[in-house]
Amino acid sequence: MTDTFRYPPIALPPEAEVLRGEVRAFLADQGAHWSLLDRAHSWTQFDRDFSRAVGARGWIGMTWPKEYGGHQRSALERYVVLEEMLVAGAPVGAHWFGDRQSGPLLLKAGTEAQRRAILPRIATGELAFCIGLSEPDSGSDLASLRTRATRVADGWQLDGTKVWTTNAHRCDYMIALVRTSPVVEGTARQSGLSQFLVDLTLPGISIKPIADLTGEAHFNEVHFDGVVVGADAMIGGEGEGWAQANAELAYERSGPDRYLSAFPVVQPALDRLGADKGNDIAIGRLVARYATLRGMSLSVAGMLEQGMAPLQEAALVKDLGVDLEQETPALLCDLLEVGPDLPGDGGLEDALAFLTQVAPAFSLRGGTREIMRGMTARGLGLR
Numbered sequence: 001m002t003d004t005f006r007y008p009p010i011a012l013p014p015e016a017e018v019l020r021g022e023v024r025a026f027l028a029d030q031g032a033h034w035s036l037l038d039r040a041h042s043w044t045q046f047d048r049d050f051s052r053a054v055g056a057r058g059w060i061g062m063t064w065p066k067e068y069g070g071h072q073r074s075a076l077e078r079y080v081v082l083e084e085m086l087v088a089g090a091p092v093g094a095h096w097f098g099d100r101q102s103g104p105l106l107l108k109a110g111t112e113a114q115r116r117a118i119l120p121r122i123a124t125g126e127l128a129f130c131i132g133l134s135e136p137d138s139g140s141d142l143a144s145l146r147t148r149a150t151r152v153a154d155g156w157q158l159d160g161t162k163v164w165t166t167n168a169h170r171c172d173y174m175i176a177l178v179r180t181s182p183v184v185e186g187t188a189r190q191s192g193l194s195q196f197l198v199d200l201t202l203p204g205i206s207i208k209p210i211a212d213l214t215g216e217a218h219f220n221e222v223h224f225d226g227v228v229v230g231a232d233a234m235i236g237g238e239g240e241g242w243a244q245a246n247a248e249l250a251y252e253r254s255g256p257d258r259y260l261s262a263f264p265v266v267q268p269a270l271d272r273l274g275a276d277k278g279n280d281i282a283i284g285r286l287v288a289r290y291a292t293l294r295g296m297s298l299s300v301a302g303m304l305e306q307g308m309a310p311l312q313e314a315a316l317v318k319d320l321g322v323d324l325e326q327e328t329p330a331l332l333c334d335l336l337e338v339g340p341d342l343p344g345d346g347g348l349e350d351a352l353a354f355l356t357q358v359a360p361a362f363s364l365r366g367g368t369r370e371i372m373r374g375m376t377a378r379g380l381g382l383r
Contacts, residue, residue, distance in 0.1 A: 005312055005380055009295065010302035016080045023084040026057060031088055035346030039089020039264040040354050043257050044218045046170050047091035048125065054085075054092070055125030060099045064107055069120030075305035079298060083256045089264035093167055093218075098122040098129035100255065102175050105195075105248050109236035114197060118173070132162040132176030132198070132222065133245065143189040143242070147178045147224065149196060155231040156180075156196065158204075158224040168220040169207045174198045176224075177241050193241035196233045203227070213357040247309060255301075259293040259321030261362055262328040265351050266290075269332040272348065279335050286331060289324050293317065316376050322362040329355040 030050060031039075038045065054060055062078040064070020085092050103122045106114050121127040135145045147160025158178060168174065181192035200207070204227035209217035236244050266286070273279055296317050303310040329352050332338075342353050 007296050007299040007313060008302065010076065010298045012076055012080065012298075013074070016074070016077045019077050020080045020084060022057075023059070023081055024088075026053075027084060027088040027090055031090065034089065034091075036089075036265065036268060036348055036351040037346040037354060038091070040262075040351040041091065042086055042089045042261065042264065043092045043096050044166065045091035046093040046128070046167050046218075048094045048128070050091050051095035051125035051128075053125070054095060055123055060095050060125055061103055061119065061123035064103065064119060064123065068107065068115050069123035071123075075301050076298075079256070079301040083260070083294075086256050086260040087263055094128045094170070095122070095125050096257075097131055097166070097171075098127060100257075101131060101248050102129040102173070105175060105235065105244060106197075108247070109195075109240070109244050110197075111232065113232065114235070118197070127173060128167065128171040130165050130168045130171040130174045130200075130220075130222075132165060132174045132178075134162065134164045136161055136163050136221075142177075142245075143193075145177065145179060145193070147176065149178045149180045149194065149229075152228060155229050155233065158196070158198070158227040158229065160224055162222045162224075163220075164210070165220045165222050167218055168200065168222050169209055169217075171200060174200055174222065175235065177245050180238055180241075190242040192239055193245075194238050195235040195241040195244055196229055197235055198227070198229060198233065202229070212361070214354055246311065256294070256297055258318045259290065259297065259324050262325045262355050262359070263290070265332060265348060265355065266328065268348050269336060269352075273335060282331065282335060286328065293321050293324060297321070312376055312378065312380075315373075319373060319376065326359040326362050329359060 030053065051060070058071045059081045061068070061070040062073045062081065063075055064072070066072055099122065103119055106118055110118075118127065122129070132147075133142060133145075135147060138144045138146075145160075147158065147162065149156040149158050158176070160178065162168075162174070162176060165174070176196050176198050177193055178196060179192055180194040183189050183192060198205075204225045206223045206225070208221045208223070210219040210221060211217045212219065270283065273283070296313070300310050300313050300317055303313065333352055333356065336348075336352075338349055338352055340353070342350055344350065
């Protein structure tokens with residue numbers, strides 16, 4: 001059994017707690033007009049003006065080198081900013097993926113030209129990114145993807161479809177994982193995959209929003225029909241896409257967004273419940289689970305700060321976290337005895353109804369529950 005599966009406790013440095021106060025004051029000012037329903041949308045809510053304001057404070061690309069628009073602050077300081085944004089239900093969707101995944105990927109595997117052209121514009125909140133991984137008919141089997149890139153005189157031609165792409169209809173760029181060489185019998189299907197930086201304004205790209213149960217549409221289907229990107233659009237080396245995408249997912253799976261999606265409704269619900277002692281056990285269990293997951297997630301942030309790649313630890317945080325954030329709205333509805341009638345005022349009932357409808361998707365984004373448990377089993381030496 002492996003001895004690398006662990007969650008060492010992490011103490012936040014004093015400067016992180018000073019920063020927390022600054023972020024709370026900023027959010028109190030920015031969020032004066034946000035309804036509770038607005039806050040329940042949080043990291044899927046797309047607001048470029050808010051993202052530019054966050055960028056102006058230096059809170060995007062916080063850990064990146066200054067030469068690329070970053071601020072060379074610690075991963076733990078960045079964690080505090082993310083945590084406060086999510087607890088407040090801030091509309092971070094316009095910069096979330098660029099800050100969390102796309103920027104770090106370019107910093108690690110991109111060319112110098114890509115870094116200098118793109119990273120400073122992410123850090124200011126100017127550019128919005130989406131992630132092109134999932135495809136129709138592939139389910140959780142990402143290695144079976146069929147979108148292909150074929151060499152042409154001007155670079156590469158992309159053909160195929162990506163699906164469940166969050167906010168693609170609003171974003172400027174996608175980082176797409178595609179097949180650049182066919183599967184060879186006797187070799188792993190993961191070989192021959194590469195990543196590309198794709199300008200979403202290019203000819204041949206069509207984007208079709210996908211409505212969810214709420215009637216909103218932040219998911220999308222993105223179709224590439226003869227889309228030509230330059231040779232300089234490839235990220236990393238040809239065939240290195242699978243390893244890069246998996247390293248990228250470690251950032252996606254470990255953060256506070258994997259257990260705080262439903263958190264903005266918790267305190268308002270507890271305030272309404274008041275001092276009713278009959279709910280103490282249920283509330284105590286809920287708070288204990290949040291506290292435990294925060295410790296685990298913070299530990300992963302500490303490992304990332306040290307340059308480690310805690311893939312299995314991040315997978316477990318994601319698995320346990322989505323269980324909690326899926327169960328939270330249902331539990332609070334039961335405790336409050338809230339039914340399906342919606343007042344339409346953007347308050348607690350509306351927010352709980354929204355979260356109840358979107359909660360099934362929480363366990364799909366970033367990898368399904370089954371994928372996470374397979375990774376956990378491998379980390380424990382069980383498979």
